[in-house]
Amino acid sequence: MDRIEPGSQVGDYVLGERIHAGAMGRIYAAMPLYGTGPGFPVVVKVPTLGRGGGGMDMVGLETEIMLMPELSGLHVPRHVASGALATFPYLAMERIEGEGLAAIAERAPLGADETARLGAAIADALHSLHTQGVVHHDVKPENVIVRTDGTAVLVDFGFARHERFPDLLGEEMHFAAGSAAYVSPEQLRDRRGDPRSDLYSLGAMLYELATGEPPFGFPATLAGMRDRLWRMPSPPRAANAKVPPWLQEVILHCLEPDPARRYQSAAHVSFDLRNPGEVELTRRAHETEAPGFWRQARRWWRAVGEAPARNAKAAGSRTPVVMVAVDTSHPDDERHGSIRWTARQVLSLSDDYRVIFVSVVAAPAVREEAARNDTSSARHMRHVALLRQWIEPLGLPAHRASLHVVESADPAGTLLALARQNHVDLIVLGAPAPDPMRIAWWRSVASAVTAGAHCSVHVVRAPRREGAAARERSVTGSA
């Protein structure tokens, strides 16, 4: 391979300025040789050592060339083209415009709101990746770019593991230079393929954003990194008293040395960071100094006997987010009992879930509101109380459930938006009433939600009574 520099031709592209040079490769801005290219700005990545270097950068690039065409969604750069390893290895992909998280982390400590907003955006990106069967394994500020619209994009998949492709890196190398501050304990133990490893790294980044320093500093030696195999870091509130307990709870939950004690899914991290009021606070939420010697010693003992992690992909898929739509405006509707029964059945299938109960309330006309002296906040309180009453028989632990009352003239659109934002796996809602003249509202909602949902939808129908069925038959017959 000839020398690669600005002006060199790589595939169908001419290289422009060099954007990045690291151990794992060099990245150049690139212009299409002819035509307009793919319609978005492109960068080209080439190995640092050039062809035949045989170094780990080559395996990293090979991994990226293998995985990138398979990835989709807003949270990864779009793949454009690549060159075969045997001839001219390179990777052309979308140039992501935005601010690197590394630059944002320079401004740390950040406020709790900003930390949570960034964390939720990164958790969204990880969730998207994990649902595609991929673990990133090198989540650190240098590999996260935040777009101006607030979405996070993950870059550099040289260490990633895809469940449907061979793990070319395998035991060769476990983490990149410069990743020591964020790498999970199990990666230090040579275990790859567990999405919960990325959640640990997310926790380490959140810790840094909230306090200004990663949880274990920037260790230079392997011995310095091994502390995290069993030790909890000093709580963020010790470094920054402004960190609220709920944020500390989320961060330390991510940083549990044992993956089984961490969040089991990025969607749950995102959910908690967006719903601080729903975070279940445990002892660790309030701590302001590192756990004492004896508690740490117990952790060390547990870590020594730690069994290999179970299949975490399976664990992730067994921890669903369920959304139940409850029509609190019609409390007497016969479907409520069936919907509650269904919710109970669905939630009994999993031992770790999040459930969101939503009531979409139609806002009355302003004149009507004034006439009844029914202000928006009073109405909101009333529906929250109804919703609370509705879920009471389910006996759910508080931190598993969150309640939302939303005023909207577009219930289906509102439900769909909430479902997408919260990575809902299943929506439970009532079927249209058999009588088309009655609560026509639901008919359109159920069908619009079913048509537009990104996930499964469970449409619940109350058991028909004979009379009702007969009535419906006559309605159908006359139609």
Next chain:
Amino acid sequence: MLWALFADVHANLEALEACLEDARGRGAQRFALLGDLVGYGADPGAVTEIAMGLTASGAVSVKGNHDQAIEGTASYLNDTARAAIEWTRGQLEPRHRDYLAQLPMVAREETICFVHASADAPHRWTYVDGTAAAWRSTQAGGATYTFSGHVHDQGLYFERPGGGMGAFRPVPGTAIPVGRHRRWLAIAGSVGQPRDGNPAAAYALFDAAAETLTFHRVAYDHVAAARKIEASPLPPHLAYRVRKGI
């Protein structure tokens, strides 16, 4: 060139026909029969007949230990396999036996080495059941790609930059890039007697131009294949294996 890789058909006509149809539907241009056409199943004659036809039109075909046993040297097979071979021998026409007897142990085409078991001493029928065995076979084969059977589970081994091999359990239906800058060893899986608990027939497609390898599983009428075994003098548990894929 799109190669269809068939190993361990084991006289299962229904499975072979289903895999042939599936592979042709996906555009397979050439076929490689990776050994053990006969043994265990109820249709050794019909399967050998198909293999002879494929070979006449350019298929690569190598000898497996069950094919060799037809010649009369079955001392190393277990009792069940030997009972099956005794019965099978009587089912085959002389031309079938001649075809099986003349099969080569190893075949090579361009960058590919075809062998039933390990290219390292193929006549010993060593199982390639780990990275060390895969490395030995790859080294002995001396080709970029080594395609084999004998082990009934699909598997993919890849050369590591520092030497030695890594192992991967393939997921059916995914085109895995297998660039020629590394050496690869693929176990195509068994067409006629899968043993991973899934009765669906197994085979693989190798796209030499695109440098990708795709493992496939094909559901077929395995109950019919099992019933034929039950209706024959073959040991009944061979039918059970086909029914359950074990």
